[in-house]
Amino acid sequence: MVERISRETLQEKVYESIKDSIVKNDLMPGDVLSIDALAEDLGVSPTPVREALAKLSAQGLVENARNKKARVAPISREDILQTYEVRKLLEPYATEVAAEEVANDSKLRRELERLKNIALDIQEVADQGPLEDSQYEDYVEVDLGLEETIEMALGDTLLNKMLKQVRNHSLRIRSFTEASSDKNVPEVVMANNDEHIDIINQILEENLEKAGEAVREHLKSAERRTLKALEESSQETS
Secondary structure (H helix, E strand, O other): OOOOOOHHHHHHHHHHHHHHHHHOOOOOOOOEEOHHHHHHHHOOOHHHHHHHHHHHHHOOOEEOOOOOOEEEOOOOHHHHHHHHHHHHHHHHHHHHHHHHHHOOOHHHHHHHHHHHHHHHHHHHHHOOOOOOHHHHHHHHHHHHHHHHHHHHHHOOOHHHHHHHHHHHHHHHHHHHHHHHOOOOOHHHHHHHHHHHHHHHHHHHOOOHHHHHHHHHHHHHHHHHHHHHHHHHHHHHHO
């Protein structure tokens, strides 16, 4: 007998699908979100779509003003500043906590060592010029893999849940930045990648405070790059 999909499971799948499209900027800031059109695209009734949009609105990813159609929330300079301020408060501390767990978890250590080796290879290639597509994918893997490893180290904690909430916004901002500027600039790749290597080294060497400080400096650099991309995008559309 085929197992029936629960209403809660369906609603969650619809929510995840729409959220991913927003985070990846497949649905761009300002795009109108038609409940009927989304329901047809997803092959579901309007009800789970309506519930998903309400949840996304509560998380700040969707604007759902009264008597107006829902829209993907815009990305403003203030949104970027607030997102990075929250990240600078949470992530250094989270990294210090995660580093303690990594010290006693051989699986997590091996994963960080694997990411470090990829990052070191990228540095050599980027020193010669722009990365090829497959190499850029490896570069992104280090970035996302480092975040995911920290999340795994934190486990099912309130801190981790808070990080994941902020991550929806930070991933959307990341996608926006990549779409708004030349993402494959060797100098930028090398600087960002070098920061990742420093963070990984500090975690592996169990330098908790230095690991947190490395994350803080990395976020400051990322914030500057993101604001620059926003300014360039505004100039192009003005």
